[in-house]
Amino acid sequence: MHTSTRPAPLATWRTAAAKADLFPNDRLPCPGCAASLRGANLADHVRRTHMADDRAPRRPGRPGQVGRDRRIRRTGRLLVLLWLAALGALARTRPAVLVDAWHAFDDAAGDPGSDVIRQHLELIARSSFGTALLAGLGVIVVALVVGRAGRFRARVEVADRAVVLHHRLGTGTTRVALPTPVESGSLIRHVGGSGGDENGSGGDAGYDEHVGTYLRLGTGLGAITVGCPSSTKVRTHWEGWAPGKQRTRWDITLAPAAFVAFQYDLAERGVLLPRPA
Numbered sequence: 247m248h249t250s251t252r253p254a255p256l257a258t259w260r261t262a263a264a265k266a267d268l269f270p271n272d273r274l275p276c277p278g279c280a281a282s283l284r285g286a287n288l289a290d291h292v293r294r295t296h297m298a299d300d301r302a303p304r305r306p307g308r309p310g311q312v313g314r315d316r317r318i319r320r321t322g323r324l325l326v327l328l329w330l331a332a333l334g335a336l337a338r339t340r341p342a343v344l345v346d347a348w349h350a351f352d353d354a355a356g357d358p359g360s361d362v363i364r365q366h367l368e369l370i371a372r373s374s375f376g377t378a379l380l381a382g383l384g385v386i387v388v389a390l391v392v393g394r395a396g397r398f399r400a401r402v403e404v405a406d407r408a409v410v411l412h413h414r415l416g417t418g419t420t421r422v423a424l425p426t427p428v429e430s431g432s433l434i435r436h437v438g439g440s441g442g443d444e445n446g447s448g449g450d451a452g453y454d455e456h457v458g459t460y461l462r463l464g465t466g467l468g469a470i471t472v473g474c475p476s477s478t479k480v481r482t483h484w485e486g487w488a489p490g491k492q493r494t495r496w497d498i499t500l501a502p503a504a505f506v507a508f509q510y511d512l513a514e515r516g517v518l519l520p521r522p523a
Contacts, residue, residue, distance in 0.1 A: 402500075473496035
């Protein structure tokens with residue numbers, strides 16, 4: 247999972263400093279690099295390692311942490327379903343158009359320079375359904391390219407009484423009221439796998455690959471799952487969460503430093519507490 251790194255907001259550094267003073271013997275993550283340190287050593291580490299960086303703890307910043315939007319995939323699936331529904335409607339209302347186009351592609355398969363394909367595509371494009379199909383297909387292709395490049399961004403913020411996720415290009419908002427159950431676990435993706443031969447033998451079931459760690463707030467469909475490719479030792483540093491199952495779906499991917507900042511935002515509201523050494 248590719249993520250970009252942004253400087254931690256000033257409020258995060260202040261929260262980290264306050265927690266370090268209160269818990270000098272406990273291990274806490276650095277908001278700048280996610281390194282695990284004793285609270286008593288955190289201030290010195292920040293001064294030596296991060297204060298020389300002009301981007302470091304002087305940026306007021308916009309509330310919340312910005313990362314890769316993964317919930318937008320649900321919108322993408324809906325777009326594909328709508329496009330297929332439109333294709334089905336065209337097949338019912340203009341079956342001859344699709345049949346002729348299919349035969350045109352079949353007949354011209356050995357002749358890439360044939361004008362027959364172009365003529366039938368123009369015929370489809372002139373119809374209202376055809377225009378909608380081509381436009382929808384264009385949107386889907388662009389969305390896939392942009393999504394693969396990780397350009398869709400989301401933002402998760404911890405307010406006084408809720409955790410809020412802004413996603414789907416700013417048009418979607420999911421809110422989980424605090425206090426709420428918190429769980430942490432592993433993110434996985436399934437790799438490989440084949441069906442084998444016609445007798446059902448020789449297939450490869452594939453395997454599950456660990457790709458990160460998550461914090462999940464809330465329950466059911468309204469929950470917010472925040473993932474990170476690095477664990478940042480979240481389960482070592484904090485208590486206030488319960489073990490969660492392995493998951494293949496999450497809502498936003500944060501870079502390690504942003505994931506740590508999110509943890510401190512939760513700690514500031516008392517959702518997470520430093521784990522005693």
